Amino acid sequence: MANGTTDQALHPSEAEGVAREPLVLNNRSFSWITERICGIVENRQPLGWWFLFIPSVLLAGVLIGTLVYLVSTGVGVWGNNQPVAWGWAIVNFVFWIGIGHAGTLISAILFLTRQKWRTSVNRSAEAMTLFAVVCAGIFPGFHVGRFWMVWFLAPVPNANAIWQNFKSPLLWDVFAVSTYFTVSVIFWYIGLIPDLATLRDRARTKVRKVLYGFFALGWRGGNRQWQHYEMAYLLLAALSTPLVLSVHSVVSFDFATSVVPGWHTTIFPPYFVAGAIFGGFAMVLTLMLPCRLIYGLQDMFTMKHIDNMAKIILLTGTIVGYAYIMELFISYYGANKYESDAFYLRILAGPYRYYYYCMFFCNVIAPQIFWFEKARKNLWIVFIVANFVNAGMWFERFVIIPTSISVDFLPAQWGIYHPSITEKLMFLGTFGLFMTLFLLFLRFLPVIAIAEVKGVLPQADPHYHDWKKIKEGRRGPGFPRPGSPDPSDVK
Amino acid sequence: MGNIFPRWLNFLPLQVLIALGGVGTLIVAVIWYSFTPKYTRVGYEPQQPIPFDHSLHAGQLGMDCRYCHSNVEESSHSNIPNAQVCWNCHGPGKVKSDSPKLAVLRQAMDTNSDGYTGEPIRWVQIHETPDYAYFNHSAHVNRGVSCVECHGKVNEMAVVSHQKPLSMGFCLDCHRNPESRLRPIDEITNLDWTAHDLDRDEFYAYLAGKTGKSADELKAEGPEKIDQEALGAYLKDAWNIHPPQDCAACHR
Numbered sequence A: 001m002a003n004g005t006t007d008q009a010l011h012p013s014e015a016e017g018v019a020r021e022p023l024v025l026n027n028r029s030f031s032w033i034t035e036r037i038c039g040i041v042e043n044r045q046p047l048g049w050w051f052l053f054i055p056s057v058l059l060a061g062v063l064i065g066t067l068v069y070l071v072s073t074g075v076g077v078w079g080n081n082q083p084v085a086w087g088w089a090i091v092n093f094v095f096w097i098g099i100g101h102a103g104t105l106i107s108a109i110l111f112l113t114r115q116k117w118r119t120s121v122n123r124s125a126e127a128m129t130l131f132a133v134v135c136a137g138i139f140p141g142f143h144v145g146r147f148w149m150v151w152f153l154a155p156v157p158n159a160n161a162i163w164q165n166f167k168s169p170l171l172w173d174v175f176a177v178s179t180y181f182t183v184s185v186i187f188w189y190i191g192l193i194p195d196l197a198t199l200r201d202r203a204r205t206k207v208r209k210v211l212y213g214f215f216a217l218g219w220r221g222g223n224r225q226w227q228h229y230e231m232a233y234l235l236l237a238a239l240s241t242p243l244v245l246s247v248h249s250v251v252s253f254d255f256a257t258s259v260v261p262g263w264h265t266t267i268f269p270p271y272f273v274a275g276a277i278f279g280g281f282a283m284v285l286t287l288m289l290p291c292r293l294i295y296g297l298q299d300m301f302t303m304k305h306i307d308n309m310a311k312i313i314l315l316t317g318t319i320v321g322y323a324y325i326m327e328l329f330i331s332y333y334g335a336n337k338y339e340s341d342a343f344y345l346r347i348l349a350g351p352y353r354y355y356y357y358c359m360f361f362c363n364v365i366a367p368q369i370f371w372f373e374k375a376r377k378n379l380w381i382v383f384i385v386a387n388f389v390n391a392g393m394w395f396e397r398f399v400i401i402p403t404s405i406s407v408d409f410l411p412a413q414w415g416i417y418h419p420s421i422t423e424k425l426m427f428l429g430t431f432g433l434f435m436t437l438f439l440l441f442l443r444f445l446p447v448i449a450i451a452e453v454k455g456v457l458p459q460a461d462p463h464y465h466d467w468k469k470i471k472e473g474r475r476g477p478g479f480p481r482p483g484s485p486d487p488s489d490v491k
Numbered sequence B: 001m002g003n004i005f006p007r008w009l010n011f012l013p014l015q016v017l018i019a020l021g022g023v024g025t026l027i028v029a030v031i032w033y034s035f036t037p038k039y040t041r042v043g044y045e046p047q048q049p050i051p052f053d054h055s056l057h058a059g060q061l062g063m064d065c066r067y068c069h070s071n072v073e074e075s076s077h078s079n080i081p082n083a084q085v086c087w088n089c090h091g092p093g094k095v096k097s098d099s100p101k102l103a104v105l106r107q108a109m110d111t112n113s114d115g116y117t118g119e120p121i122r123w124v125q126i127h128e129t130p131d132y133a134y135f136n137h138s139a140h141v142n143r144g145v146s147c148v149e150c151h152g153k154v155n156e157m158a159v160v161s162h163q164k165p166l167s168m169g170f171c172l173d174c175h176r177n178p179e180s181r182l183r184p185i186d187e188i189t190n191l192d193w194t195a196h197d198l199d200r201d202e203f204y205a206y207l208a209g210k211t212g213k214s215a216d217e218l219k220a221e222g223p224e225k226i227d228q229e230a231l232g233a234y235l236k237d238a239w240n241i242h243p244p245q246d247c248a249a250c251h252r
Helices: A002-006 A031-040 A047-073 A088-097 A104-114 A116-120 A120-142 A145-153 A167-200 A206-215 A223-256 A269-293 A303-333 A336-351 A353-371 A373-377 A379-406 A421-446 A449-457 A464-471 B007-034 B054-060 B082-091 B098-108 B136-140 B168-176 B200-211 B214-221 B230-240
Strands: none
Touching: A002 A379, A002 A449, A031 A167, A031 A421, A031 B007, A047 A120, A047 A269, A047 A421, A047 B098, A088 A120, A088 A206, A088 A223, A088 A269, A088 A379, A088 A421, A104 A116, A104 A120, A104 A167, A104 A223, A104 A269, A116 A120, A116 A303, A116 A336, A116 B007, A120 A145, A120 A269, A120 A421, A145 A449, A167 A206, A167 A223, A167 A449, A223 A269, A223 A379, A223 A421, A269 A379, A303 A336, A303 A353, A336 A353, A336 B082, A449 B098, B082 B098
């Protein structure tokens, strides 16, 4: 079919017969992309940035204040006690670590599956992942009580002859989360190198030149550098793909491997992973919807991206809903009296039943609106539903964690958990830290992967200009030359 | 555009890597060596208000530890003797009662002395268990763990010093392997004793009273040659010793 079709075959997207929505709108050029993204870092920040940054820093200060108070006074300033030993701290840990799942999913799994739309989302999603994991790490770190003893978690030979209990999922958790964080940082940084070099080359001040130059590691953009770079990126993507699934599975083992009714469930690992991706994408949308408007990134972060993410939210939200209903069904269908009692109390008679209703509405019912294309195209609806999901995922963790241990096997041990003001302020403070880090990221690093977005432009295709000429009738029938690839096969 | 960094900087990453490796090794080595009780506690030798010579009293004169530390078999705490105990021998007209080294004792006890205050002697504590660790002396000495295991050969010390690390690892070494430390209860305060000193006949005769079996029966059952491991294993079995290794054993 080679020569016969060349005069019709224009751009590959057209050659396929199905017009695909372009990934970058308005036929933007390479230089426009560089200017727009680097401009965010090089120009003064819009007023909106300061309106968000100052309260965020203050809230982060609240976090530091509560941590100082906590350490200097002791963990008794938290409201958790017997029987509810795992209160907001662990709820918040699971909440934040769950949010940290979208980044790696976008950067690794979508990379391996060649979903090219990931290119304009992955940088910010990965940054968000790292900051979420930082926020998550604070809670178990301080939950241990004497946080300077946290090194006991590492298998280091010591004079106390303390050795880790490798049978404990809490220890697996430490390894899973720290591995995830390390790999995510490396992956994110490797992705940044070509863009850091761009910023270095555009820098006007000495300080910027030196700093961006230092972190760009001498990147020149030569062929050999790109070859090595792309191989490294591919390998890291392969390395982090299992982590997307493993981290939240291991987090779910903290609960699933215990015998507490409401925790001891085999459905937990897939249910947690789906929930994590669900919550992670909601947080990406929450951050990026305002961001793309403030910085004018609509041509790169298009409605197509929002549509895709809304669909993922719909899918994962429905999986989560299936898990909720299956948990209820099994507690009814199974013969375990304690299990059925735990769920009876959870949804009908217990003190925390309203948390369950909030969770169910936010996570299962609200995203169903994304079945409608109109809803996926309405930014207000997308933003509001994304925030319902953010809240719903917090409620889910609360429903799972304190609710289950507040009603244990022995009614004599039942008890209600009231979070203290310190816990509440600390949770609020992690939002401050999260936003501070994210806003600093916007301020100092390219929010969209410049090199990667350029790679998905039609102009990046080596034969782009040939097709263009054919289209304009400036190229004779001798094209393509013998040995050159058939344009309709070139992607 | 020109070079931002000079050429020699190309080797900086390598240099930094090597330096970090060196510094890392150094930090690990320093912590490994000096952040353990083996380093921080062993060798602690404070000056006491009275230069009481254990090597003279417990060593040369052969006084039993329990003459002064009299509650050790009944109490979780091994007491430091009060001044009256010293006064028993060093009172007026008795041993070295005029020695200038005993001025602090006379201040505490002798109403006729110049600086009499009646204040107790302020001995400096050397071996200290942290508040979060529960240790019971009587539980150990009544089950064949000698003073020497934790305090070293005090009978040879002119000035008592901290000889064993007393770290948690040190406790666990013995709790995991008590055979290596058990001895007959009569020999608890005999700090120079070793299992080789044990007379086989005497040992089984002694055990006969404890276990309700005859000495000959025990001798037939018992090991041929008595070394520390064999003796320890035997005592552990006979006294049903199961040292706890869970956290709550000591951290109550």
